[in-house]
Every structure is written in C-alpha cells, then in structure tokens.
Amino acid sequence: MSNLAKVAKARAEDSVDTLLARRNALMGPNAPLLYESPLYLTEGRGVWLFDDKGRRYLDAYNNVPHVGHSHPAVVEAVTKQLGMLNTHSRYVSKVVLDYHEQLLSIVDLPQARGVLTCTGSESNELALRMARHITGHAGIIVTDYTYHGNTAAVAELSTAFDVNPTGLPNYIRAIRAPALPPKVQRGEGSPTEETLKAAYLKEVKDAIAYFDSHGIGVAAILLDPIFSTDGLPDVVPGFVKEAVELVHQAGGLYIADEVQPGLGRCGETWWGYQLHDAQPDIITLGKPLGNGYPVAGLIGRAEIVDRFRSEVMYFNTFGATPVACAAGSAVLQVIERENLIDNARETGSLMLRKLSELTSKHDCIGDVRGKGLFIGVELVEKGGRYEPDSKMAKRVIEGMRNEGVLISKIGKYDNVLKIRPPMPFTAEHVTQFVDSMDLVLSNLR
C-alpha cells in the first residue's frame, strides 16, 4: 500500500519530456499519441483547450465534447446524479426512461426501442449480433476504408488504420464509398451521376451475390451515412436508398452508424441517415452522446430488438445507468437551448465558403466539402496531377498545431484534413481557423 502513497506525491517539476518518459514506461512506447511534439493539456473550455503553459488551442477536431469542453450544464447534471444514485439498468429509474424517450423522440423510426451500451464499439458489436441473429446470415457489407470500433467483430470490418492486419474474412465484403469526384473534376467528359451510381451499386450486387453463392447470406449493410473515415466525400445521390433496397431484398438489414454524423453535427437533421431517403433498421450511437461521459447505444425496430432480447440475454453494466442518462439528457437540452444544430448549419456553411475561397490561392487544395460542422479539405500534389498528398496533410496538421489550431486527417489516402470541432463553433472561430490555414499553407509553399 505504501507504493500508492508514493505515487500520489506531488511532482512539481513535471515537464512534457518527463511525462512522456513515464508514459512510455506505463502505457508502452506504442500507445497512440497525436503530433510530433505531443500536447500536454490541462484544461478545456468550450472550443478551447489549454496546455500546461497556459497556451490555448482552438479545437477543430474533437467531437466527443459535442456541446463544448467542460460544459457546465453537463458537469452539473452528472455531479447531481452521481451524488444521488448510479446503478445498472435492472432496476426501474425515471431518468433512464426520460432519456430513452427523448432519444426516441428525435429518431423518426416508427415502433423503435432503445438499447443503451457504454461505447460506440459495443453499439456496433450489438447491432451486428442482432443482424446476424435475426437474419440467420453472417455477411456484412461495409465501405473499404471504414472504421466502426475496436472490438474483434467490428475491428475485422476495417481496412483503415492497421486495425485489422489479417485482412477481411470471407463474410465481410468491402465496397468503395459512393463518392462523387472532387468538384473540379466534374462536368463535361466525366462520368454522370447515373453512371457512377450504377458502378457503385454493382459492387453491392456483387457482394450480395458472393454471400449467396457461398452460403453466407447478407446480414447487413453497415454504413456511416456521411462516410467520414472514407474521406467525407460528396455522396452519389440515390446510392444509399437503392443499396439499402438491394440489401433488404436479399434479406439483410441496414445499420446506420451515427457515431460521427449523429446528434446534429451535419447541421440539417439530428442524424446522418436522414440526409438519404432510406430508413435504417438499426442506428448505432456513440462518442458525442454524453459530452465525454461514456454513453452509447442503438435504436432499432421493435420487432428486431424484442426478438433478440427474448432469445439472447444481453446486459451491459455501464449502459443505461442513471448518470449516463442524466449526461445524455443534459446534452440534448443544451443542443436545443443553444440552437446548436442551426449553428452547425450556419457556421459550417461559412467555414465551407471561406475554405473554398482559399482554393484559388493554394493549389494544393483539391476539394473542400462536408456537411454542417464536419468538413474535409482534400490535399493534392501541385501541378494539376491531382494525386493525393498525405505528406502535405501531415505537415498542415503539424503546422496548424503550431499555430494553435487542432485538426486531424481521414480518407483512404490519408490526405483529407478532418475538421470536426465542438458544436459551439462560431464565425469568430472560423475566421481564426481560416486565417491560420491560409498562413500555414503559405508557409508550406
């Protein structure tokens, strides 16, 4: 026990270097860490993060603090409920039911049930278990640079990030994300939307045919409705609707992964799936729900959830606890009270327009696209060859960090800047962001 006391002693002289050495020893040298010169953060407020020297960073990356870092309404709700009661969900709790009711009220699926979990990975896990159990099929269709979580059954879906070094098993088929070409490449001589749609749909048909001919059958198509990790492309109109119809005809389900697009981020609707004309059988939820308190889950058609529940025992210790639900409710109330969906639409449009204006000045910008407060800037090699430039993306991210702005990157070619700030991002922040980007790109010429 004396070790504990020793560890708790104050370490007045902590520096990033000594902390990094401790980190390597305690968490291992390969535990993921952002930036060449990692950030030692000590405080967060709204869209701002602060390091140990008091330097502030504009956070244009983190979506978990959905309504802003350390939002007082969420802190208060969690504190109050944590001091009152926090049990698992096998007792009756009013705060738990209220949150389910609120969630279901903003998901326009008829006759749906909520099943809360603790993490987005657990939500996608559960959705796959349900789909396979209900359909009796094993096959899952995903896009080819997707990410749906860190557990075995969802990690094996992924070809992104070296999550799954063994490659895809035969019960998983990956299709290309249904991307329109970058805006500059559209127009005369390029394939029409109809041609593209037919090509992408053929991949869905081929996957279904493969599953059928191998006795696997299609259990589900699992899509992030805005294809975030694939690079946030402009999506071929009509693709999602028709792909879902094909899967439904083959006896499979449509699972919409709302971990990234959900909760109003896209600025038009509460959920990403609502951007397409196709109703999911299950939607999965994660990251932003509790503003940092772990809250996740799925909402599924009643007949699916009820049958699964009656045939398979599923219990999640940290899912649907009173504190998780108090956090979730507080987040929904803040979104409403602070008009954060409207803000995402308006601020997002401004950001999109201002970033697009940089295109004429910086020819490394190949495309600017996105929805609401989720924006991608595709970087390409100069000189019109339009080759993905992942090195440039890395340099821009480091440059932005040095200018005090946090972003990341996505896409199959690792060349799309990922801009996904907390929702209370305003016009003032856009100005700082775009000025910094302009400066960094100018310096990297």
Place this chain on the structure above:
Amino acid sequence: MSNLAKVAKARAEDSVDTLLARRNALMGPNAPLLYESPLYLTEGRGVWLFDDKGRRYLDAYNNVPHVGHSHPAVVEAVTKQLGMLNTHSRYVSKVVLDYHEQLLSIVDLPQARGVLTCTGSESNELALRMARHITGHAGIIVTDYTYHGNTAAVAELSTAFDVNPTGLPNYIRAIRAPALPPKVQRGEGSPTEETLKAAYLKEVKDAIAYFDSHGIGVAAILLDPIFSTDGLPDVVPGFVKEAVELVHQAGGLYIADEVQPGLGRCGETWWGYQLHDAQPDIITLGKPLGNGYPVAGLIGRAEIVDRFRSEVMYFNTFGATPVACAAGSAVLQVIERENLIDNARETGSLMLRKLSELTSKHDCIGDVRGKGLFIGVELVEKGGRYEPDSKMAKRVIEGMRNEGVLISKIGKYDNVLKIRPPMPFTAEHVTQFVDSMDLVLSNLR
C-alpha cells in the same frame, strides 16, 4: 424539437406501474429487470439503496459501487476533473499517468503495461485479441459456466445465462470449474484433492490436445480466479498453477479476469490471481474500478502489449480519459484510507461464520463458502439428497428483497446465493443480513 420539451415535463404521478409500462415501450418488454416486483430506486448511500417511497434496502449484491453508493470522494474527484478537462488519451495527461502508475504499483507483475478501456467486455475482448495475435493460435480454454462479457468474441465463450444460444465453436473448449465438493461431502470415501486435481487437469490437457490436433493451437486459458459465475467453489489447491503451466508449455497465455474478484474484494490481496501461485500474462479489469464511472482495462506483460501495439492500431475513445482516471484514483485512495481490504477480510469472515451457523438450523443450506466480501450459499433440496434447488434460490432472493436485502444467484444450477456487497459492509450489516436470511428461510420451510 418540441417533442423534447414535452418529454422533459415533470410527471408528478409516476408509479412503478406507469414506469414499467413506459419501460416496456421504450426499452422493450424483454430488457432485463430484477425481481418479480421490480425496484424503483431513487437514491443510494454507502451500502444502502432507497426506493421512491423512502424504503431502504441493504445492498448485498452490487459490486460496481465498490467503495459505497455515491461515495463523496469519488463524486468530488469526477466533478472536479469533469469541470477541468476530459479528452481521449492521445494527448499527455498527468492524471492519466498517475492512475496507471497507481494501478501498476498494486499489480505485482514485473515489466507490465496498462491499457485502459471503458468496459470489462472491452478488456476481455482486447486480451483475447492480444493473445491470439501474439501466439498465432485461436483456441481459448474457459470454464463451463463462465461469463466474460457481452461482445461477440467474449459472449461466444459463455454457456451461462443464454448469452450464446449457438453453443461453443470449435476454437473454444470449456472445462469444469476446479471445484472441491461442498464441505459436508468431503472426508472419508470421497475423492482426494490429488485425484480431483488430476481429473480437472486432464480436461485442460484434453482441450490443448484437441486444439493441437485440429490445427487451432491454444491462445489462452481465461479464468476468473475465484470462478464467480461458476458458483464460487472452493478451488482444488494447485490446479490453477498446474493448468497455467500446461497452457504455457503449449504456447498459450494465462489471462486472469479480475472484473469480479479484483480490487481487494477477496480480503487478502488486491487481486484474485494472487490467491493462486501462478502469474498471469494479462489481467483484465472492469466493473468496480470507477465506483460506477465507466473505467476498465488490462495490465499485461510489456513484451505482449508492446508487440501488439506496434502491429495493431488499438484506440479506445473513452478509455484512459482524465475523468476515468480521476475516478479510478479516488477509488484506490478510498480503499486505502478506509482500510477496505482489511474490512473485506474481517467482515467477510464474520459473515461466513454466521451464515455457516445457519446451516444446522436450515437443511436447505448445502454449503457456505467464499473469500472476503464475496460469499456463496448453496441451496439444496431437503432430505439429504443434495440436489441443487434453484427454485428455492429464487424464492430466497425474492424473500430477502421483501425483507429489504438485495442479493442474487450464480452457479451452473442457478442455486448459489450470490452475496457481493459494496466494500464498506460492517458487522452491523452482517447481523441484519443474517437475521433476514434466517427469517426468510424459516418462512420458506
């Protein structure tokens, strides 16, 4: 958005019945729920839970509120950190490192690393992924009435609770838990400990031989060191050590699942694995770490963790956040400050003794056993036939609930009362518990 406001309206006239109707509609009729007459709980303090009528219940079941419901030190630590900063683990954070250091200081594995996750299921998932990746084998040995979590890869290990209706795949072999017979059946004429050990070890050998002959190979033996869900048996001395040696010789790892026995519950050591003379390669942690705030993880040998980390990208959004680590640290400090491990040993011994004294009065008690504040009471049919009596167990649980005491049940035959209270359980609580048990058993004669 108007729906949200409607939902938030106060409902002054809530009763258990109206809440249950809402629950069926929102969560589905088959969402797990305890008791014939479910509890509507509104408050928790220490070892006490309170319902909406102000009636109090002695909690002798819940292990998540490890240091007591609503412990003010944990509430304060979470509140303070939540109001300061709560990010993922790819930035440097002192509170995160401090918690890792504290955890590693109480785990006596040389050269170990911590990998925090959010839930116990994710911890066991990750341990299996690591074991399979490192060994190149797929086979897992578990006990035959175990439970290690709710995700696909861990649910498929289980034959308990109808978690896994499809049965075991061929890369999972289940052995019997290495149980000594109930105390009354030991002695002359019954098999010796050596005979039993040999029989149980033969099952391990057979499992390894099966994996080897099918080209599967053994990746790990995954054991709860106190075999909680199997019914908390007295364990055959020497079994764990020799079983682990067999697995190591065959190239597999030993994973100790500390989700239930860990954090001092057994009253002698911080961890259940320390009750046996065998060092795990990986220990997995869950439920009690954050006293209700979701904290979980694994601690593994450095060479395993580092190799996995260098070859597979693993990231967990809600794992190793500053708030999770602040909660975890607060729990460790409370355990130390309030001498809760000593208390578990002393109060647990008293409970074990007093419950054993009931045996002479109530012949439905076939055995009383356990470690520290985790105690099992095996119920059997009357008249010396010593058949498991699961119906009696159910009636006792309901009877205890009506007397204001919460317990549950475990074991392959669903006939072992599960007594696993928050750690600040005292002699006074033991008296109330045993008096209630005496009364309930007398009434059920």
